[in-house]
Amino acid sequence: MLSRNAANLYWLGRYVERADYLCRLLEATIRLAALPASHGGADGAWESAIRSAAVADRFAASGRRFTEADVGHFLALDPTHPGSIRSCLEMARTNARSLRTALTLETWQAINTAWLELQRFGTEETDPLTLMRLLDTVKQALLAFDGAAHRNQLREATYWFMRLGTSLERADNTARLLDHKYHILLPRTERVGGSLDYFQWTTMLRVVSANTAYRWVYRDSVKPWLVADLLILKPQMPRSLIACYEDIVFYLDRLARERGRPGPANRLALAGLQRLQATSIDELFQEGLHEFLLRFIAQNNALGDAIAEQYLF
Amino acid sequence: MAGAFDEMLGSSPYADRLDPAAVRPVYQAVARWLASASPELLATRRRQAELFFRRIGITFAVYGDPDATERLIPFDIIPRVISAEEWALLEEGLTQRVEALNAFCADVYGPRECLRAGVVPEDLVLRNPQLCWHQLGFRPAGGVWTHVTGIDLVRTDPATWMVLEDNARTPSGVSYMLENREVMLRLAPELVSEELRDGGIRPVETYTDMLLATLKSVAPPGARGEPVVALLTPGLHNSAYYEHSFLADRMGIELVEGSDLFVHDDVLFMRTTAGPQRVDVLYRRVDDAFLDPLVFRPDSLLGVPGLLRAVHAGNLTVANAIGTGIADDKAIYSYMPGIIRFFTGREPILANVPTWRCREPEALAEVLDRMPELVVKQVDGSGGYGMLVGPQATAEELDRFRQRLKAEPHRFIAQPTLALSTCPTLVDSGIAPRHVDLRPFVLMGAHGITIVPGGLTRVALKEGSFVVNSSQGGGTKDTWVMGPGGT
Numbered sequence: 001m002l003s004r005n006a007a008n009l010y011w012l013g014r015y016v017e018r019a020d021y022l023c024r025l026l027e028a029t030i031r032l033a034a035l036p037a038s039h040g041g042a043d044g045a046w047e048s049a050i051r052s053a054a055v056a057d058r059f060a061a062s063g064r065r066f067t068e069a070d071v072g073h074f075l076a077l078d079p080t081h082p083g084s085i086r087s088c089l090e091m092a093r094t095n096a097r098s099l100r101t102a103l104t105l106e107t108w109q110a111i112n113t114a115w116l117e118l119q120r121f122g123t124e125e126t127d128p129l130t131l132m133r134l135l136d137t138v139k140q141a142l143l144a145f146d147g148a149a150h151r152n153q154l155r156e157a158t159y160w161f162m163r164l165g166t167s168l169e170r171a172d173n174t175a176r177l178l179d180h181k182y183h184i185l186l187p188r189t190e191r192v193g194g195s196l197d198y199f200q201w202t203t204m205l206r207v208v209s210a211n212t213a214y215r216w217v218y219r220d221s222v223k224p225w226l227v228a229d230l231l232i233l234k235p236q237m238p239r240s241l242i243a244c245y246e247d248i249v250f251y252l253d254r255l256a257r258e259r260g261r262p263g264p265a266n267r268l269a270l271a272g273l274q275r276l277q278a279t280s281i282d283e284l285f286q287e288g289l290h291e292f293l294l295r296f297i298a299q300n301n302a303l304g305d306a307i308a309e310q311y312l313f
Numbered sequence: 314m315a316g317a318f319d320e321m322l323g324s325s326p327y328a329d330r331l332d333p334a335a336v337r338p339v340y341q342a343v344a345r346w347l348a349s350a351s352p353e354l355l356a357t358r359r360r361q362a363e364l365f366f367r368r369i370g371i372t373f374a375v376y377g378d379p380d381a382t383e384r385l386i387p388f389d390i391i392p393r394v395i396s397a398e399e400w401a402l403l404e405e406g407l408t409q410r411v412e413a414l415n416a417f418c419a420d421v422y423g424p425r426e427c428l429r430a431g432v433v434p435e436d437l438v439l440r441n442p443q444l445c446w447h448q449l450g451f452r453p454a455g456g457v458w459t460h461v462t463g464i465d466l467v468r469t470d471p472a473t474w475m476v477l478e479d480n481a482r483t484p485s486g487v488s489y490m491l492e493n494r495e496v497m498l499r500l501a502p503e504l505v506s507e508e509l510r511d512g513g514i515r516p517v518e519t520y521t522d523m524l525l526a527t528l529k530s531v532a533p534p535g536a537r538g539e540p541v542v543a544l545l546t547p548g549l550h551n552s553a554y555y556e557h558s559f560l561a562d563r564m565g566i567e568l569v570e571g572s573d574l575f576v577h578d579d580v581l582f583m584r585t586t587a588g589p590q591r592v593d594v595l596y597r598r599v600d601d602a603f604l605d606p607l608v609f610r611p612d613s614l615l616g617v618p619g620l621l622r623a624v625h626a627g628n629l630t631v632a633n634a635i636g637t638g639i640a641d642d643k644a645i646y647s648y649m650p651g652i653i654r655f656f657t658g659r660e661p662i663l664a665n666v667p668t669w670r671c672r673e674p675e676a677l678a679e680v681l682d683r684m685p686e687l688v689v690k691q692v693d694g695s696g697g698y699g700m701l702v703g704p705q706a707t708a709e710e711l712d713r714f715r716q717r718l719k720a721e722p723h724r725f726i727a728q729p730t731l732a733l734s735t736c737p738t739l740v741d742s743g744i745a746p747r748h749v750d751l752r753p754f755v756l757m758g759a760h761g762i763t764i765v766p767g768g769l770t771r772v773a774l775k776e777g778s779f780v781v782n783s784s785q786g787g788g789t790k791d792t793w794v795m796g797p798g799g800t
Contacts, residue, residue, distance in 0.1 A: 001585055001586045001587075002567055002569060002573050002583060002584065002585055002586075003573070003584045003585060003586055004570065004572065004573050004584070006586045094549070097549060098548075098549045098558075100555075100558035100559070100562060101558050101561045101562040101567075101568045116367070157586065255586075258587075259586060259587050311586045312584060312586065
């Protein structure tokens, strides 16, 4: 496979995942903002969304305020913001278009349709109902994309590179989301269910679409340390850091089989997975959750560099 | 234009109800289908076609139009039908013409016999900017220069097809031929199956297999094992990018850009995730001038430094060969009948459109005199740009062109306005005749010439217009060549 195509596929996976994450983040924030300020709602929710998307500096520079209209526009439709859903989809589609030979017709159609549908919403601020509809549309279109890729793409380098990008981006998103909220996850002696932070935790679960998953896994009320456990160390949870790394190791392994031999990226990914497997949530809290997450984000970035190096992007 | 030959009705006029007796035999099934379909149904089908094209991403970039970097070429859902006998004649004529074009290239870059024999004026070739001096003395693999040629044909009466233009560099449009058929099969399966009963529409989908076989047949002497073929595109922003990716996809070859390639020790390689991989045959859709910055335009980022050396070392075949622009030059065009006689020893089967060469003083005088009834073309223009259609030009435009002709007569040729044939076309007011042309695609490999039965029919959607170029609002139609025994 051409190295340029491999890079395009990898970034296609990343952009699609980022757009999906932003949709879920906005949806959860709209819910949270509907609560009174004393429960973490109102305008505090929008500030929090900007921080969870790791775009605080850019947002501040744009001179906007933490309101639904401003944040919603900035994260969803702003064509001048490279981190908006619109920009992510545009880049994903450009990548896909330059790769038409590598994608099946249906995979291409799915991403092309997502882009065409989004364009109907324009580039201006929207009312909340339209924003909800937009998020729903994009989410559905991206599900169609994932489905088409999963069902029809040959299981060879094309698919592995795309999935690799998805998993790496997903790990990054989950880690940043956790790091932004790490202070509310620390174990404290508080009345369960009555905490001010309760809605913050459930919002976080919602962002990674794990509200129901949590109940299935723990069969318990929402407790912050268990939320952290779910999103970091539970392999059953598809957006957890450990699940992402299991996937990354698998995809890199498949690519190595086609290429003939594993490289530095394979070793880095495996080391990362083993570190997660060897740890427990108690140890993480003792070590310091914030420190752990910062280190993880840095290591995840280093892995991205190693992949680019290994496949000559 | 009144009196133009209509391919469905001959000279009978269009009426609200088609008279079955007036319909030419080859169009009977189409006419029945049109008679049975309500206007609403046809309109729905047209909308479906547009949706389908947009979904699969067939778009066409129009240069200089910032609002429409991706635009659809309108597709007309009424197919154009060519009978088996008509096609047999075209096939023979196209084969003859492309053999002559190829022989002309080999001769110009080789012994130059046709110049010495006075078939073409020497200065017209030797001073032609299309002549590539680096290729003098070069002999491509299999003796093939023009691997893919698109010949633009127009029809003026039931028996006469004329060549309007040869495209021997990087002709495009073949993906529309293939996709138009796909869309037609989806939109009007009942019509297609009726035609099947009547003898059958010859398939076009084998084109990409034929193209790949053609490209592999001209692998360079330095190739080892199964030749590796790649398609070189200028990139995503090129107007024909969709076609490039489509063809690479159908042939199962890599779609490469200049930055994916490098030359090492006079061998061309592409950068892959498994390391460098050798390329033997490059089907390039990049113009000569951009192919190799060491030899041609030094500012080109679309090509590969050292590419020409790899070709001359016998390690790489570039298709079409570098320098074929000399054969499809508009100034050379008017000499084609002589070129065909000289190289094939036979009379041309397909006529040329009568052409005034403005470089000749008597011709220039006549052209200046009769300009309002002529089409004037710049010899180095393409895509309908730099062209004057006399009958539709304003007095100012005519004046401006007269000045340009007087200043640089050698840059222009002129042709009569032809009564191009028309085909039934779905327009806002219903079904009406519109002027068409035809571009069949001719493949030439080491083992000879193959032509897929079909081509790209372009249609001028504006009433009375002759300009079919997609960059100027033309549309396309599916082109059906009927099998032998069909109507």
